Amino acid sequence: MKALREPFKLACIQFEPVIGELDGNLKAMEDHIRTAASEGAALVILPELADSGYVFSGKEELAALAQPIPSGRSAQLLISLACELKIHIVSGLAERDGDDFYNSAILCGPDGHIGQYRKLHLWDMENPLFTPGNLGLPVFDTQLGKLGLAVCYDGWFPELFRSMALAGAELICVPTNWVPMPGQLEGVEVMANTLHRAAAHSNGIFIACADRVGTERGQPFLGRSLVIGPNGWTLAGPASADREETLFAEINLAEVQTSRDLNIHNNIVGDRRQDVYGDPKTSSGPTPSSHRKETA
Amino acid sequence: MKALREPFKLACIQFEPVIGELDGNLKAMEDHIRTAASEGAALVILPELADSGYVFSGKEELAALAQPIPSGRSAQLLISLACELKIHIVSGLAERDGDDFYNSAILCGPDGHIGQYRKLHLWDMENPLFTPGNLGLPVFDTQLGKLGLAVCYDGWFPELFRSMALAGAELICVPTNWVPMPGQLEGVEVMANTLHRAAAHSNGIFIACADRVGTERGQPFLGRSLVIGPNGWTLAGPASADREETLFAEINLAEVQTSRDLNIHNNIVGDRRQDVYGDPKTSSGPTPSSHRKETA
Numbered sequence: 239m240k241a242l243r244e245p246f247k248l249a250c251i252q253f254e255p256v257i258g259e260l261d262g263n264l265k266a267m268e269d270h271i272r273t274a275a276s277e278g279a280a281l282v283i284l285p286e287l288a289d290s291g292y293v294f295s296g297k298e299e300l301a302a303l304a305q306p307i308p309s310g311r312s313a314q315l316l317i318s319l320a321c322e323l324k325i326h327i328v329s330g331l332a333e334r335d336g337d338d339f340y341n342s343a344i345l346c347g348p349d350g351h352i353g354q355y356r357k358l359h360l361w362d363m364e365n366p367l368f369t370p371g372n373l374g375l376p377v378f379d380t381q382l383g384k385l386g387l388a389v390c391y392d393g394w395f396p397e398l399f400r401s402m403a404l405a406g407a408e409l410i411c412v413p414t415n416w417v418p419m420p421g422q423l424e425g426v427e428v429m430a431n432t433l434h435r436a437a438a439h440s441n442g443i444f445i446a447c448a449d450r451v452g453t454e455r456g457q458p459f460l461g462r463s464l465v466i467g468p469n470g471w472t473l474a475g476p477a478s479a480d481r482e483e484t485l486f487a488e489i490n491l492a493e494v495q496t497s498r499d500l501n502i503h504n505n506i507v508g509d510r511r512q513d514v515y516g517d518p519k520t521s522s523g524p525t526p527s528s529h530r531k532e533t534a
Numbered sequence: 535m536k537a538l539r540e541p542f543k544l545a546c547i548q549f550e551p552v553i554g555e556l557d558g559n560l561k562a563m564e565d566h567i568r569t570a571a572s573e574g575a576a577l578v579i580l581p582e583l584a585d586s587g588y589v590f591s592g593k594e595e596l597a598a599l600a601q602p603i604p605s606g607r608s609a610q611l612l613i614s615l616a617c618e619l620k621i622h623i624v625s626g627l628a629e630r631d632g633d634d635f636y637n638s639a640i641l642c643g644p645d646g647h648i649g650q651y652r653k654l655h656l657w658d659m660e661n662p663l664f665t666p667g668n669l670g671l672p673v674f675d676t677q678l679g680k681l682g683l684a685v686c687y688d689g690w691f692p693e694l695f696r697s698m699a700l701a702g703a704e705l706i707c708v709p710t711n712w713v714p715m716p717g718q719l720e721g722v723e724v725m726a727n728t729l730h731r732a733a734a735h736s737n738g739i740f741i742a743c744a745d746r747v748g749t750e751r752g753q754p755f756l757g758r759s760l761v762i763g764p765n766g767w768t769l770a771g772p773a774s775a776d777r778e779e780t781l782f783a784e785i786n787l788a789e790v791q792t793s794r795d796l797n798i799h800n801n802i803v804g805d806r807r808q809d810v811y812g813d814p815k816t817s818s819g820p821t822p823s824s825h826r827k828e829t830a
Contacts, residue, residue: 365799396692397811421765436732469717503661515693515824
């Protein structure tokens, strides 16, 4: 699809899904999406597992909530909203595919379902519940530009951003449920924000992270959603640690190319020494599912 | 060499070399090293091009200052100090090798010269003056532990830290001459600090950066030296933006392994999805010098 290359408004929805409350979560998602669209957002990003909540009591609870993408109820709602409102939507969803469950992110647009991503790096108690992602690191060529997707702990791996940037991604959308990191000091930027600002700067790409808030079954979440420009500086946010709010940012993807030229001699992507450390593999489709974690 | 695995004190010397003043710079380096050693430092790190200064008027000025490693005067001084004081020293030096000049970092210890690293990623006006590094990304097995070296703009490339971490590096020593990045906002952490904290966290390694201060021939430098622990949090610094000062930090390299286990399911190095994005090449010796930049 040909990119229009026009600046657009992006919205990151920071809200609090409730574990197990599919009806209520879908209602909240729809309300937030409609409000953001009415304020001009052409791309709306929602948190990880926005439809299901995060802290499952076990596989049975997950199984009762997860649905296929794109045929399931959550995906169909988002697709119909994207079509009706003529916007793009990215959201974390609990996905069922046969007997497997994935921590996924869907991308849909004015013409319907575009694709999805399955979280590659599972965090903590996700490991016994979900199957590690097997769709690689797709980059989607949309009307807005080239979009990549990542979910939460994925952002701890610099290869992921590098791989998608080299495959052409200009903006990486990150539905997330960030939890505290060891040693976090009061008054210091949360590590999740630091990691994504560094990744945006080192790759010359936009990154938009929509986090959840609240404490679920004892697990606190960080909030601090943010939108980052290709120099690594924050365009919107970080949002609060504990309140539902929507961040808006104007995104001009033409800045991706201009930002990479740091001076007449240096281009931050072109300066890589592939002869020394090689290049990451890039992929835009399914990868062999040779990687499957042992579940303790 | 067998690692002793005992905690030790590290010192980052933030000072102001003067372009062309080899005698004065070596005197200042010696004074700073002796003072740091007298305060218990077992490893002393000095800035990039500490002996020569940074903003050369042209190749002629560089040629008059750069010397071979380890036979040149600067290297010999550092080696003799390391032997006399029974410490390890890392310093940026202007290196001459035949008709080539390298922006190098030397590592020496109580038993003499251990090795050097040649900056892989040249910044701005270094490009017409220096040859890009051709010694790969060596990791040195020392009495203190496994040390890697990097210089300034190298830190903009996540592959560099990943490659050395996978080759066993526990602490990466960074002589640097950081300059301002586009868009830096007053009161926000300098991007150089952000990039190195992210790299330490994502790899579970210590990183120690010794920057210079001052303005040389119109080029301002950032200061803000810092020592970072394997969780990505700052152990010492950031230092001031404009004053000579020495940062001290206690380093326990045993924390490298423990910090990587983020919970019972996750190890930040082990969780990489090599099946998707591969692994960087690692090297501990010279690489083919196929990479040589055009000099405009």
